[in-house]
Amino acid sequence: MTRRAMMGSLVVGAILLFGGCWPTAGYAGETVTEVKRALPRSFQGVRLGMPRHELVAAASDRGRTAVAGDERGQRSFAVLPNDRHLRRIEYRFYRNALQEMAIHYNLERIPLGHEGLLARLKESYGEPVAEQVEEFDPRPDVFSVKKTVWKDERTLIALAEVRKVREGTESYDLVLTMTDRALQQAYEREQEQRRRRQLREIPIPLSGEEGPQEYRVGPGADSPRSHAAG
Numbered sequence: 001m002t003r004r005a006m007m008g009s010l011v012v013g014a015i016l017l018f019g020g021c022w023p024t025a026g027y028a029g030e031t032v033t034e035v036k037r038a039l040p041r042s043f044q045g046v047r048l049g050m051p052r053h054e055l056v057a058a059a060s061d062r063g064r065t066a067v068a069g070d071e072r073g074q075r076s077f078a079v080l081p082n083d084r085h086l087r088r089i090e091y092r093f094y095r096n097a098l099q100e101m102a103i104h105y106n107l108e109r110i111p112l113g114h115e116g117l118l119a120r121l122k123e124s125y126g127e128p129v130a131e132q133v134e135e136f137d138p139r140p141d142v143f144s145v146k147k148t149v150w151k152d153e154r155t156l157i158a159l160a161e162v163r164k165v166r167e168g169t170e171s172y173d174l175v176l177t178m179t180d181r182a183l184q185q186a187y188e189r190e191q192e193q194r195r196r197r198q199l200r201e202i203p204i205p206l207s208g209e210e211g212p213q214e215y216r217v218g219p220g221a222d223s224p225r226s227h228a229a230g
Helices: 003-021 052-060 113-125 181-200 225-229
Strands: 063-065 069-071 074-081 086-094 097-105 130-135 142-151 155-166 169-180
Touching: 052 074, 052 086, 052 097, 086 181, 097 181, 113 142, 113 155, 113 169, 155 181, 169 181
Parallel strands: none
Antiparallel strands: 063 074, 069 074, 074 086, 086 097, 097 169, 130 142, 142 155, 155 169
């Protein structure tokens, strides 16, 4: 075999060997359809949209129920689960339906911590729509919050890495939140209407209101304008 033939064979072999590893791009005008996975809407027997009475019965079987709360018309309660990977699960309701659940993980039980759980979620849900986005948290002991978000038409899932500093000691929380988008939007609309009503109740000066007679400023200021007109 000549030197030129040998080189040609090597080039062809390289193309056949490595061609499948190269990223392929669509041709101009070709429509590329992305397959979207439906996000989960349930966890350990509890599903988004579930009535409150059904959820209490289902969640109580898996752990101890903590004290319920009621913040701005959004009822909530927490469960301390028996699973060693979890610290607690918080459930929030809107009009007696489960709007959101927040799963607080036991960071010490998660291999590789935040990075390990994030990799597991990407494997299950696909690539997020936003990753490690910083978010403001008004709590005094929270130093920073970074969120990674997945969403489809019905559901939003967010993994939050919460860094806290309390009395000079640093700690991290790992929280996975699953939200029903329709219920969340309804709750936000109701809150916006409530804020508008509260703003309208604040007394402010308005034009066209009847009041005492107006008085002139300057010469003759002690006389009502109505008398001056006469």
